[in-house]
Amino acid sequence: MSESERRQRFGAYLAQLRRRTKKSQRQLALTLCDSAGITSITRNEVSRWERGERIPDLWLPFLAAALGAPLHELERAAAYARNEADGVLPGPNATLAELLPESELLAPRGALRGRRLGTEDISSLSARAHALRLADDVLSGGDLIAPAFRELHAVVRLYQESTFSEDTERSLLIQIAELAQISGWIASDAGRHADAERAYGLGISAARKAGDRTLAANLAGSLAYQHTNTGRQREGIDLAHAAVEEAGPDASAKPRALFLDRVAWAHAKAGEAQPAIRALGxxxxxxxxxxxxxxxxxxYWVTSEELDVMDARAFTELRRPLRAVPLLSDVLARYDATHVREVALYRSWLAEALADANEPEQAAQETRRIIELSGDLTSDRTAERTRVVLERLGEHDEVSEVRELLNDYGHLLLL
Structure with a gap:
């Protein structure tokens, strides 16, 4: 890794710590000035640190206090950026490229083999993958990415270092693919899109090697969803359609519905109403x-209720609020409140649809609820959706409720 890349990684780590304290770059600069008794640290200086252009060596003790981080961790992270021998970036920021170098990815098995795997081992791996899925229902990507990466790393190593029958090998490949899918999903929620894409690619390879086309389609559809949400709409559309073809007509009902929903979302994000509405149906x-x-x-999570949510999200993207608002209001009235990230995300589309329906007062009220719900979440998706809604409400800043909201939370647009 080059010095520039190490510095950028260090800067991203600082930015992650700052966001967890809910401070804007300007607020962090003011905090540092107050604690150090100086006036020379500005928002631009903090921005340079987070871009990796400078390493804030002199300010590390003040940063540790302001960000609630152990000083020794910041010092080791700074040493990492300078490429010193004792430098290391804290574990949650390790990339999959480092944890799973190309030489390990489903490579031919070597001569030195470990213990023999059997049915009980596969059952244990399956339970751990599902436990991650259930955890993702109630926790955010930033909280889960480290354990998810560890699990994925461990199962690939197990594949490399164990012996097993052909049937067990197929089952093990399926577990690699399933762990890769949920790890990719978690990484995407944490804003680690390159790591997510790498995980999805690994999972697709494992699923195809195991002959599980439906699972391969789920991984491809997950990557299509990320492309769609990160400005790569045309790639998202093509890959979402490819996932439907990969699964084929014999896939069970829930996966087929999920893959078609991803097609609908891809077209909706591209502003293509007719193919989007057709795929929803x-x-x-x-x-x-x-x-x-x-x-x-x-x-397990694919239900008629979740399809209703996707309908409403698609109608919101297509600027059809009269269809979106009733659906979202109905779903949210009975949605599991423990799934805080999803509730915050769904309310963000409700707020946007209300703004489109010329109900800025209600939209502002919903946006306050979103910010209150998502304040402790380490989810890049909820942070991005909050910014989208705040920007949309900026078109109604003549409304007092909106002005008050922007006065209170407009700084979130700077994050």
Whole structure:
């Protein structure tokens, strides 16, 4: 890794710590000036640190106090940026490229083999993958990325270093693919998109090697969803359609509905109303048209309620608030409140739809609820959605409720 990349990683680490304290760059600069008794630290200086252009050596003790981070960790991270021997970036920031170098990814097995794996080992791996999925229902990507990466790293090593029958090998490859999917999803939520893409790619390879086309389609669809949400709409559309083709007509109802929903979302984000609405209808038909095939465990969360949410999100993106608002209001009235990130995300589309429906007062009220809900979340998605809604409400700054909201939380647009 080059010096420039190490400095950028260090800067990203500082930015992550700052966001967790809910401070803007300007607020952090003011805090540092107050604690150091000087006036020379500005928002621009903090920005330079976070871009990796400078290392704030003299200010590390003050940063540790302002960010609530152990000084020794900041010092080791700074040493990492300078490429000193004792430098290391804290564990949650390790990339999959470092944890899973290319030489390890499903490479041919070597001559030195470890213990023999069997059914009980596969069952344990399956339970751990599902535990990560359930944890993702109630925790954010920033909280889960370190354990997710460790699990994925461990199962790839297990594949490399163990012996097993052909049937067990196929089952193990499926567990690699399932862990890669949930790890990629978690990394994406944490804003680690390159790591997510790498995890999805590993999972697709493992699923195809195991002959599980539906699982491969889920990984491809997950990557399509990330592309769609990160400005790569055309790639998202193509990959979402490819996922539907990969799964084929014999996939069970829940996966087929999920893959069609991702097609709908990709078209909606691109502003293509007709194919989006057509795919939404096909997703509902797929869920109702049960062909008797058992749904995989990873599709447990795909329900008619979740399809309603996707309908509403798509209608919001297509600026059809009269269709979006009733659907979201109904779903949110009965949605599991322990799924805080999803509630915050869904309320963000409700707020945006209300703004489109010329109800800025209600939209401002919903946005306050979103910010209150998501204040402790380490989710890049909720942070981005909050910024989108605040920017949208900026078009209604003549409304007193909106002005007050922007006065209180406009700094979030700087994060």
């Amino acid at each position: 096909q997703a509902h038909e797929a869920l109702e048209d049960d062909n008797g095939a058992a749904a995989p465990t990873w599709a």
